[in-house]
Amino acid sequence: MHFEYQIEGGNFTRAGFASSEIKKMLKQLNVDLGIIKRTVVATYEAEVNVVAHAYSGTIYVDVDEEKIIIKLVDEGPGIENIDEAMKEGYSTASSKVREMGFGAGMGLPNMKKNADELKISSEVGKGTTVEIRMMFG
Amino acid sequence: MTIAEIAKILDANIITGHDLADHNIDIAFASDLMSDVLTLKDDNVLLITGLANLQTLRTAEMSDIHCIVFARNKKVSPEMQQLAEENDITVLECRYSVFRTCGILYQAGISPIF
Ligand SMILES: Nc1ncnc2c1ncn2[C@@H]1O[C@H](COP(=O)(O)OP(=O)(O)OP(=O)(O)O)[C@@H](O)[C@H]1O
Ligand SMILES: [Mg+2]
Numbered sequence: 001m002h003f004e005y006q007i008e009g010g011n012f013t014r015a016g017f018a019s020s021e022i023k024k025m026l027k028q029l030n031v032d033l034g035i036i037k038r039t040v041v042a043t044y045e046a047e048v049n050v051v052a053h054a055y056s057g058t059i060y061v062d063v064d065e066e067k068i069i070i071k072l073v074d075e076g077p078g079i080e081n082i083d084e085a086m087k088e089g090y091s092t093a094s095s096k097v098r099e100m101g102f103g104a105g106m107g108l109p110n111m112k113k114n115a116d117e118l119k120i121s122s123e124v125g126k127g128t129t130v131e132i133r134m135m136f137g
Numbered sequence: 138m139t140i141a142e143i144a145k146i147l148d149a150n151i152i153t154g155h156d157l158a159d160h161n162i163d164i165a166f167a168s169d170l171m172s173d174v175l176t177l178k179d180d181n182v183l184l185i186t187g188l189a190n191l192q193t194l195r196t197a198e199m200s201d202i203h204c205i206v207f208a209r210n211k212k213v214s215p216e217m218q219q220l221a222e223e224n225d226i227t228v229l230e231c232r233y234s235v236f237r238t239c240g241i242l243y244q245a246g247i248s249p250i251f
Contacts, residue, residue, distance in 0.1 A: 012190075013216075015195065016192065016195030016198070016199070019195070019199060020198060023198070023199070033201075035214055037180075037199075037201055041175055042201065044175070044195065073234060074166060079153075096232055100167060100171075101171035101188045101190070101192055101193065102170075102171055102192070104170055104173065106173070106175075106176065107172060107175075110172075
C-alpha cells in the first residue's frame with residue numbers, strides 16, 4: 001500500500017495532520033499499538049522538523065506484510081553536519097518554533113530511539129530526506 | 138483517580154470528553170515543552186501544561202495521552218476543542234498555576250512518571 005501527504009513549511013496549524021492520517025490508517029490495518037505509537041511519534045517529529053526547518057515536503061508511506069517505510073523528502077536549507085544535528089540539545093530553531101513548544105534539539109535523537117531504522121541524508125541548500133523503517137514482529 | 142475527581146479537586150472545567158470522565162488516571166507529567174512529552178513511553182499519562190495550542194493536542198494524539206489539564210488559566214480555542222473531540226482527548230481548564238496543580242494532584246496520590 002502506498003500513500004502520500006504534503007507538508008507546508010512554517011504552517012504550525014497544519015503540522016501533525018499527515019502523522020494523524022498515518023496513525024488512523026495504521027489503526028485500520030490493525031497494526032500493533034506499540035508499533036503504531038513508535039511510528040507516529042517518529043513521523044510527527046520528522047513532520048514538525050519539515051514545518052520548523054524547511055520550506056515544503058512530501059511524506060511517502062509504504063506498508064506491506066513485513067514493514068512500514070516512511071520517507072519524508074523536503075525542500076529546505078538542508079543539514080550541514082548530520083552527526084552534530086543528531087546530538088541531544090543541538091537546535092537552530094527560531095523563537096517562533098520555541099513558542100510552539102519545540103526546538104529543544106530532541107527530535108532527531110527521539111526519532112532514532114523510536115524507529116527500528118533511521119536514515120538521514122541531506123544536501124545543503126537543497127533539502128533533507130529522512131527515512132523511518134518499522135518492522136512487524 | 139477518575140477524571141471527574143481530578144476536575145473536582147482542581148476546581149477545573151471539563152471542556153471536552155465529559156463522557157470519558159469516569160476514566161481512571163494514575164500517573165502524570167507536567168511540561169510546556171512538547172519535545173519532552175514526545176519522549177514519554179508510558180500510556181495513559183495525564184499531561185499538565187501551560188502551553189495551549191494545536192500542537193499540544195497533536196502531541197497528545199501521537200503520544201496516546203487521553204487527558205490534558207491546561208493550567209495557568211489557559212483557554213482552549215474552538216480549533217483545539219475540535220481536535221480534542223476527534224481524538225477522544227478529555228481537556229480540562231484550570232485557574233491554578235502548574236506548580237499548584239501538580240501539588241494538589243501529587244497530594245491526592247497521582248504518581249510522577251520518574
Ligand atoms: N528537515 C530539516 N531541514 C533542515 N534542518 C533540519 C531538519 N531537521 C532537523 N534539522 C536541523 O537539525 C536540528 C536538530 O533537529 P531536532 O529535531 O533534533 O531538534 P529541533 O527540531 O531543533 O528541536 P525539537 O525536535 O526538540 O523540537 C534542527 O534544529 C535543525 O538545525
Ligand atoms: Mg525537531
